Amino acid sequence: MTIAGPPVESIANARNASELAAIANDDMAELITKHPDRFLAAVACLPMNNIDAALREADRAIGDLGFKGVQIYTPINGKPIDSPEFMALYEKMAEYDLPIWIHPTRGRDTPDYSSEDYSRYRIFAMFGWPYETAVAMARLVFSGVLEKYPNIKFITHHCGSMVPYFGQRIASFGRTIVPRQGMTKPPIEYFKMFYGDTALSGSTLGLTCGYAFFGAEHLLFGTDMPFGDEYGDPCGRIISSVESMDIPDSDKRKIFAGNARRLLRL
Amino acid sequence: MTIAGPPVESIANARNASELAAIANDDMAELITKHPDRFLAAVACLPMNNIDAALREADRAIGDLGFKGVQIYTPINGKPIDSPEFMALYEKMAEYDLPIWIHPTRGRDTPDYSSEDYSRYRIFAMFGWPYETAVAMARLVFSGVLEKYPNIKFITHHCGSMVPYFGQRIASFGRTIVPRQGMTKPPIEYFKMFYGDTALSGSTLGLTCGYAFFGAEHLLFGTDMPFGDEYGDPCGRIISSVESMDIPDSDKRKIFAGNARRLLRL
Numbered sequence: 001m002t003i004a005g006p007p008v009e010s011i012a013n014a015r016n017a018s019e020l021a022a023i024a025n026d027d028m029a030e031l032i033t034k035h036p037d038r039f040l041a042a043v044a045c046l047p048m049n050n051i052d053a054a055l056r057e058a059d060r061a062i063g064d065l066g067f068k069g070v071q072i073y074t075p076i077n078g079k080p081i082d083s084p085e086f087m088a089l090y091e092k093m094a095e096y097d098l099p100i101w102i103h104p105t106r107g108r109d110t111p112d113y114s115s116e117d118y119s120r121y122r123i124f125a126m127f128g129w130p131y132e133t134a135v136a137m138a139r140l141v142f143s144g145v146l147e148k149y150p151n152i153k154f155i156t157h158h159c160g161s162m163v164p165y166f167g168q169r170i171a172s173f174g175r176t177i178v179p180r181q182g183m184t185k186p187p188i189e190y191f192k193m194f195y196g197d198t199a200l201s202g203s204t205l206g207l208t209c210g211y212a213f214f215g216a217e218h219l220l221f222g223t224d225m226p227f228g229d230e231y232g233d234p235c236g237r238i239i240s241s242v243e244s245m246d247i248p249d250s251d252k253r254k255i256f257a258g259n260a261r262r263l264l265r266l
Numbered sequence: 267m268t269i270a271g272p273p274v275e276s277i278a279n280a281r282n283a284s285e286l287a288a289i290a291n292d293d294m295a296e297l298i299t300k301h302p303d304r305f306l307a308a309v310a311c312l313p314m315n316n317i318d319a320a321l322r323e324a325d326r327a328i329g330d331l332g333f334k335g336v337q338i339y340t341p342i343n344g345k346p347i348d349s350p351e352f353m354a355l356y357e358k359m360a361e362y363d364l365p366i367w368i369h370p371t372r373g374r375d376t377p378d379y380s381s382e383d384y385s386r387y388r389i390f391a392m393f394g395w396p397y398e399t400a401v402a403m404a405r406l407v408f409s410g411v412l413e414k415y416p417n418i419k420f421i422t423h424h425c426g427s428m429v430p431y432f433g434q435r436i437a438s439f440g441r442t443i444v445p446r447q448g449m450t451k452p453p454i455e456y457f458k459m460f461y462g463d464t465a466l467s468g469s470t471l472g473l474t475c476g477y478a479f480f481g482a483e484h485l486l487f488g489t490d491m492p493f494g495d496e497y498g499d500p501c502g503r504i505i506s507s508v509e510s511m512d513i514p515d516s517d518k519r520k521i522f523a524g525n526a527r528r529l530l531r532l
Contacts, residue, residue, distance in 0.1 A: 078380040114344040168469035203434035
């Protein structure tokens with residue numbers, strides 16, 4: 001199958017992130033229309049450098065294009081995910097009752113040591129990306145976003161990143177952290193409100209830990225595409241890693257499809 | 267029991283880190299001599315700002331005071347743990363065949379976002395410390411330290427931090443990282459050479475993941491003292507978390523005592 005992509009000139013002529021996001025979303029919508037046998041739905045990218053434009057694009061993507069959620073990055077242009085300017089998006093997505101995918105981002109130019117000026121050995125991605133996800137989750141919890149929007153659905157990459165393994169550490173630290181921003185439950189309970197994808201590069205071990213932390217209803221199949229064969233068939237390994245989990249088949253069906261159907265209201 | 271500690275004037279009169287480390291180690295040695303019913307051995311602190319002094323203090327602590335290993339921090343004065351100046355210590359500890367404990371460090375003044383000037387909600391410690399450990403482990407692997415000293419024993423805090431959960435991610439990334447510094451095995455095999463303590467704040471879930479990654483011979487009982495009751499009986503919870511693991515009793519005995527006896531040659 002050849003995927004054409006948007007005309008190069010329309011990208012070159014875009015005046016800002018808002019127009020670029022619209023081009024990308026329109027192209028995704030076209031892809032779904034053309035190939036309903038392969039694609040069920042899409043998730044919108046948003047021009048988060050302009051929250052008003054992002055809110056409009058979310059409405060357009062969900063309302064006009066039939067998209068089933070939005071994806072944001074963390075950090076957002078260097079800013080924390082709980083910055084006041086982004087709250088309107090969380091309110092909107094809670095109203096739509098559709099998920100927000102969070103993808104971490106960090107570049108080689110973020111050094112791991114104050115004595116260095118860049119990150120060696122791709123550590124910025126190997127560990128830095130999961131770290132960014134964990135920090136974002138903590139910021140959403142401790143700023144009270146999950147308290148304020150109890151039905152909000154954040155889907156985290158890499159199966160909740162550091163959170164399942166460090167669940168008890170979070171619980172332990174949580175006792176000592178103030179202010180609580182009106183939180184009515186122990187902090188760890190909010191961490192369990194997140195959803196995690198299965199993109200742990202094929203680790204049944206990690207998935208089992210994530211499953212025990214989040215529960216069967218909060219894991220969703222995800223593959224880390226477009227990582228390809230240089231990483232050794234990542235997609236196939238992730239499918240096998242779910243199949244190898246020592247859990248009921250009914251829970252595997254939830255992870256592979258049922259949870260996504262429920263969250264995306266397909 | 268009252269523990270007196272070194273005379274205040276000897277600390278005030280110390281001219282440098284080297285003298286301070288000697289005071290601390292001497293005092294630890296005295297404590298062990300006075301209370302052989304409570305303490306079996308100690309681990310040296312080292313003046314890592316001066317590697318020659320650190321090497322001398324390691325020799326003195328192990329040779330004269332009978333200490334059973336050394337503890338270093340990561341980062342080391344802002345520098346990566348695999349900086350060339352520290353290699354002489356790793357060579358020495360490989361020759362002694364005694365362990366090096368690695369403890370992470372990071373302060374509130376290390377922000378989590380480029381738009382901020384300090385870390386909120388104690389994230390620098392909750393997730394930042396385990397992140398520092400994972401980065402240090404990666405640096406030791408990819409710089410070839412574990413290839414060069416195959417019998418070296420690094421004991422990592424928080425049960426290997428991010429490494430067990432992200433084992434397959436590391437394996438996956440490892441395929442793509444060059445240069446390999448003469449490494450003869452896939453990178454993930456070196457990560458399995460580390461040892462992990464049980465200080466996961468009482469998480470049987472995390473320990474089970476760490477156990478599956480490192481193996482029963484590479485886990486050592488550790489408690490995260492002096493964290494106290496504000497964290498909810500951390501010591502008791504860590505003991506329970508090991509006891510609750512669904513593993514053979516013989517492996518629990520290794521984790522509680524046998525592995526320490528072997529590594530510390532007690």
